[in-house]
Amino acid sequence: MATDLDSMVSSLLHGYLNQRVEPADSQVFWLPVINIPRDEFVLRTECTYVFNKCGIQTEELIFIDEIDLKGLANSGTLELVIVDHNKLSPKQEHFGDYVKGILDHHKDEGFYLHSKPRIIEVVGSCTTLIISNWLNICTSNSIDHRTLLCNETAMLALGPILLDTINLDERYDRVRPKDTDVAKTLTEYLIGTPMEFPGGEKYYNEIREAKFNIHHLPARDLLRKDYKEWKIAGYAIGISTVTWSLDAWLQRDGEKEFMNSVENYAKEHSLDLLAIMTAYEKKETKEFARELVLYVDNEKLNELPKRLEDTELNLKKRALSLCEQVRLFSYEQNNVKCSRKQVQPIMKDAIQSL
Numbered sequence: 001m002a003t004d005l006d007s008m009v010s011s012l013l014h015g016y017l018n019q020r021v022e023p024a025d026s027q028v029f030w031l032p033v034i035n036i037p038r039d040e041f042v043l044r045t046e047c048t049y050v051f052n053k054c055g056i057q058t059e060e061l062i063f064i065d066e067i068d069l070k071g072l073a074n075s076g077t078l079e080l081v082i083v084d085h086n087k088l089s090p091k092q093e094h095f096g097d098y099v100k101g102i103l104d105h106h107k108d109e110g111f112y113l114h115s116k117p118r119i120i121e122v123v124g125s126c127t128t129l130i131i132s133n134w135l136n137i138c139t140s141n142s143i144d145h146r147t148l149l150c151n152e153t154a155m156l157a158l159g160p161i162l163l164d165t166i167n168l169d170e171r172y173d174r175v176r177p178k179d180t181d182v183a184k185t186l187t188e189y190l191i192g193t194p195m196e197f198p199g200g201e202k203y204y205n206e207i208r209e210a211k212f213n214i215h216h217l218p219a220r221d222l223l224r225k226d227y228k229e230w231k232i233a234g235y236a237i238g239i240s241t242v243t244w245s246l247d248a249w250l251q252r253d254g255e256k257e258f259m260n261s262v263e264n265y266a267k268e269h270s271l272d273l274l275a276i277m278t279a280y281e282k283k284e285t286k287e288f289a290r291e292l293v294l295y296v297d298n299e300k301l302n303e304l305p306k307r308l309e310d311t312e313l314n315l316k317k318r319a320l321s322l323c324e325q326v327r328l329f330s331y332e333q334n335n336v337k338c339s340r341k342q343v344q345p346i347m348k349d350a351i352q353s354l
């Protein structure tokens with residue numbers, strides 16, 4: 001499961017807000033767990049942005065590699081509420097018996113039917129369901145939610161709701177009335193607070209910008225941020241997608257450093273081929289562009305770049321000296337419609353034809 005801003009905020013808020021409405025003598029401790037290893041958190045730049053803005057100390061968060069779920073399960077004290085997914089990932093499937101609650105906005109896969117609550121509803125953002133469920137709990141317990149909410153919490157909740165619904169814009173068919181209602185409650189709460197919340201649009205734009213603002217990440221992080229791996233005809237093939245231009249990257253790191261990073265990454269993953277697909281907007285023309293860099297670390301694949309040059313990818317060798325490198329090939333990918341989804345099968349065909 002991909003853990004994005006929505007899943008993180010859903011988990012945090014569901015735990016935090018439910019703890020706030022637990023009776024004073026309750027023995028229940030809600031622990032929000034973020035379902036990625038801690039060291040991957042920095043790669044989600046939209047998350048670091050929102051968390052920072054809302055005053056959340058990342059050191060205080062619990063990531064999946066920092067909690068002993070098995071131990072808790074064995075001691076009989078574990079109950080899981082899963083948010084933003086309704087079926088455990090294959091790696092976590094063995095915790096199925098511990099799932100006692102679900103709040104999610106994906107298609108219902110029909111598992112853990114005894115869960116309570118079991119709220120699976122197609123809305124723009126899972127956070128919408130977390131907040132509306134909590135508001136209902138407040139109402140049915142005659143609690144004024146305003147006394148338990150704080151500015152930072154409201155701001156945090158608005159983040160994924162705005163991001164996932166494209167700022168509640170109905171033209172994109174992502175937003176549902178419940179998202180709009182919840183966002184309205186949160187917005188009203190925020191207006192006039194010291195959070196300097198002038199409106200949703202500015203906040204939405206800031207989050208979007210942060211999402212693509214990856215220029216500060218070291219090369220290895222750029223390579224692993226959006227990375228997939230396959231075994232094709234016995235070869236280990238990795239493809240990284242990077243939303244930045246090669247020129248800007250080379251300008252920052254220099255060719256030698258770039259080369260080293262690529263080589264090290266390929267080694268770290270024991271790859272025969274590492275492909276880097278860049279995707280970015282050209283500064284002057286605002287035109288969408290793609291590049292493809294191939295790093296070949298197995299002689300048997302030496303012919304592969306040539307084969308790819310003859311495909312629909314419409315590759316044009318870049319004029320840079322990078323092309324002179326023995327095992328590194330860099331291209332403009334003039335067929336910009338082909339994302340990794342298309343490039344991977346094209347590459348697979350080319351490899352199988354060798």
Ligand SMILES: [Mn+2]
Nearest residue numbers: 006007084126
């Ligand atoms: Mn979601």
